[in-house]
Amino acid sequence: MPDTPDNASEPRSATTPLTLGVGLGLPYVLVIGGFVLFERVDGMVMGFPPAVAWLFACMVLVPGCMAVAWWLGRARAD
Amino acid sequence: MEFLSFGLVIAASIALAVYARVRRGSGNARDFFVASGQLGGLLVFFLTIGETYSIGSVLGFSTGVYLHGAAFAGWFMGYILLSYPVGFVLAPLLWQLGRRTGSMTLADIFRAHFGSRLLExxxxxxxxxxxxxxxxxxxxxxxxxxxxLHWHVTPAVLAGAGAGMTFGWVALAGVRAPAYVSVLKDVLLVLAIVAGGSAALLASGLPAAYVATPAAAVPARQDMFVVSTIVLQSLGLCITPQAVAFVFTARSARMVRRNQILMPLYMLMFPFLYMIAEYVRRRGLAVPSANDVFMLGITTTLPPWMQGIVAGGCAVSALVILAGVCLAIGPLVSRNMLHGLSDRGQRVGAQVVIGVYLLLSAAGAAGLGSIMVTLNNLYYLGMIQIAPGLLVALCRWRVPPLAIAAGLVAGDGLAVGLYWAGLMPQGVNPGLIGLAANALIVAAAGLRRPACAG
Structure with missing residues (x-):
């Protein structure tokens, strides 16, 4: 799959198996795995059911994964 | 008071559409449909993320949480959240493919890669x-x-006014109009949701929000349905014709990828939507109809002038999404289905298609038809069937176009057939089963001839 730079003056972020794992695979594991796991947990976290609270946390964790993948891709491209 | 603030929001949206016309480029079909691929990062961000805070998600999420609780929230937030990592990988590749092939629509990609008019x-x-x-x-x-808001306006007048306004935006500035208006719409909705959610939390009282409840027993079949639906829709959301067209409006692939990183942070307003739904449920407020949960929470917690702003934001939100859908459907018909039209013919043809589409949709919503509601459930079931062919084009694999078309039709048929029959083997979403059959047909055809990069 080609991942050519769209603008020669801008550093690109390469797509490699590692960036795919961190930027795509890990979010799926976190969101789906976490939700199925926490769905069976009793109680409340800050007023929300644990599974819902986990998904709220994922709203920060998922961009974190993509940011790391971006950084890994740039490091590779450089 | 709410009428005045609502009017101000609508007036501001019209002013932005006029400004978008001033900013338009050459005025040809490419500029009309994809802004000549020259939009900056901020506009592409708001245009692309529009569906996260569409009127459907604002009203639908609150209603779903009110009626079904955590399981609904999991499915709804899960698929939107995961569509961003999919877009992180897919969107830059789509952008590059679009630039390489000069594509303006999803179907253009298929014509360019497979060289088949039938597949297009x-x-x-x-x-x-x-x-x-x-x-x-x-x-x-x-x-x-x-x-x-209890205004005495009939649904037909409302739908007609909405259709007229959307057509006006699109005719004025093409895709630039929803891009500029999106900024206003999102700022308003975010403010409204945060204000409504905070007011709901204060009104329901903090201790009530901390009552611990045991987790409900979740059947494995329900889990399978939720998980398979999340997988299906997270992929489907990134390959809808309007999402692909929005990617083509961007100035660079790098910008498209960078935007995807920030998008999940934009979902941090969902906790506030959840609070509004919980407030309505715990207070035992009388909900006139299922879609009214969000607005009931707003009208009981916020002052009239803010209610007008919220209603204005919701109205603009609906029309922005509508404009995006219109701008996807228009060229698919005038450019891909009616082949051979001139540049001007494509633009004019698209506007005619858009006009007819708006009239039919408005008439349907005003009560002249009910089949659309059922068809809406099929949206992702059909959209996802484009995925195997798109993957083949992105990877530059060689697969006969007839096999792609056969896979798509078979996938559609199987998914829709299972849906109509009410069959969900092991709880798996019918769309995913259709996709598997579709992918098998494409893979079998691809393996019959050597797969080599072009």
């Missing part, structure tokens, strides 16, 4: 057929919001 028409027809109900959905949401 099949892809365009599939996309148009499954996009049809989205227009009516927006009008239904708009009518629902306006009803909450």
């Amino acid at each position: 028409v099949v892809v365009a027809a599939n996309a148009v057929a499954f996009l049809l109900p989205l227009g009516q959905m927006q009008f239904t949401g708009l009518i629902s919001v306006m009803r909450s």
